[in-house]
Amino acid sequence: MTPLISANQLEEIINSGENVLLCDCRFDLVDAEAGRKAYEESHIPGAIHVDLDHDLSGNKNGSNGRHPLPSPESWAKTKTRLGISPNTLVVAYDKQGSVYASRLWWMLKATGHANVRVLDGGLDSWNGPMGTIPRKPNPTTQAIEPMPYVGLVLVDEVMSNLQSQKNIVLDARANDRFHGENETLDPIGGHIPGAINHFFKNNLSATAFKTSEQLFNNFVNLLGANKPSQVIHQCGSGVTACHNLLAMEVAGLKGSRLYAGSWSEWCADPERPIEL
Template sequence: MTPLISALQLQEQLADVLLIDCRHDLANPEAGRLAYAEGHLPGAYFLHLDDDLSGLKTGANGRHPLPDPQVLADKLADMGMSRSRRVVAYDAQGGMYAARLWWLLRWLGHDHVQVLDGGMAAWQGALVKDLPKPVVAEFVAELRPALMVGVEEVLANIKLPIFTVVDARSPSRFMGEGETMDPVGGHIPGAINRFFQNNLQEDGRFKSAEVLKAEWQQRLAGFDASHTVQQCGSGVTACHNLLALEVAGLSGARLYAGSWSEWCADAARPVA
C-alpha cells in the first residue's frame, strides 16, 4: 500500500476506508475541532492532536508525548477500526498532523494506513456536518518499539555515533534563532536539518517519489536512511519526514518522539 492517496482515489474508495480528520493549529488548539464541526469529509471522525494523538505531559517528556497505545487503540476500535480496516488520515496543513496518525498506527502494528495527499485543499467533493455512526470493532495494539528511540539512546549517540539525527524544524529554529515554542533554542549536537516543508510542492502535495529520493539522498550525504533518527520540536513534524522517506522508498528511519522539547527540558543535556 502506498503511503499517500490522491483525492480522486479517495473519492472512489470512500466507502471502503476509515477516514480520520486530524486538522489542528498549534497556536489555537481548538481550531481543528471547530473546523471539523463546520464541515468535514463524508464519514470522517475527528482525532485531536493534544487529546487523542498525544499522552500526558510531565514537564520532562516533551510537548506531545506519545499516547498510551491501548488507549488510542480503544478509541480507534470505537470508530470501527479493525486489523483489516484501511485508514486514511487528512488535515489542512500539508500533512503535518495526518502524518502523526500515520506513524502512530504503524507503531501500533497497523500498516493499512494512508495520508490524503494535499489534504482538504485537494478534496473536490462535498463536505458534511453530520457525525458518523460508529460501528464498534476490535483492535488490539501490537506495538513496534523498534520504530522509535528514547532520549538516552540519542544522548549516547553523541559520544558514540551510530545513527544520524535529522531535525525537521525550520532552519532558523534549528540554529536557535527566534525560538518561540520551547524555552531553549538550538539543536541536538551532531544533528542535521531537513525542514519538513521541503517535502511539499507549492500546491501542498508531496513531491514525487523520485524528487524526494534525490533530495533526501543528497541531504544525507551517503548515510543510509535506515540509520537515521527523525526529530523535530515535539515529535509531530518529524513524522512528516518519516512519511516522505517512505514515499521516496527510503525505509527504516526511526522517531525520537520526545524531540527538542524533551531534550531541552534537562539543562544537563548538551545544546548546539
C-alpha cells in the same frame, strides 16, 4: 503500497462502498481548538475528527515533551474507540501540509496497522462534496492488542549517539528555530548537537508531496552514504518529524526511526547539551 492516496483515488473508494475510515486530523499548535472547530464547520462526509492533544498524545509530565506518545495500552484503547479494527482502511488528512495526518500514519504503522494512507494534498486537494454533520466514532468490537511502537527511539539512545555518531539526527523544524532563533513554542532555543536540518515543508510542492524521485534525490543528497536505518527523525514535539519519515517512505527510503520526545523533551533537562 504507497503511503499516499490521491483525492481521485479516495473518491473512487468512497463511491465504491468500500469500508474506509476517514480521519480529519486538522490541528493548530497555537489554538488547540481550531482543528475541531474547523471540522465541525465542514469536512469530508463521514470523517471523524482525530485530535493531536486528546487522541495522538499521552500525558505530559513536564519532562517528556509537548506531545508525548500515549502508552501502547492507551493507544490500543484509542484505536478501539475510534473504530480502527485491524483490517480497517484508514485515510488521514489535514489542511496543514499533512503534518498531523503523518503523525496518525506513523502511530498506526508503528503499531502494526499497515492499511493506512495519507491524503496527498490534504483537504486542499479534495474536490468532492463536503459535510457539516460531525460523526461520532463507532468503536470496534474486535480486540485491539497493545503493541510497542516499532521504530521508536528514546532519549537515552539519542544521548549515547552524541558519542558514537552511529546515526544521523534529522531535525524537521524551520531553519531559524533549528539555529535557536525565533523560538516561540519551547522555552529554550537550539538543537541537539550534531543534528542536521531538513525543514518538513521542503518535502512539499504547494500542499502536496513532491514526486518520489524528487524526494529520493533530496534525501540522498542530504544523507550521503548513510542508510535510512541510520536516520533518527526529530522536531519540536515529534509531529513534523513524522512528515520527514513519511517523505522518506514515499521516496522508497524505508527503515528510518522517530525520536518522539524531540526538542521539547531534550531541552527540558538542563544537563543535556545544546547547540546553536
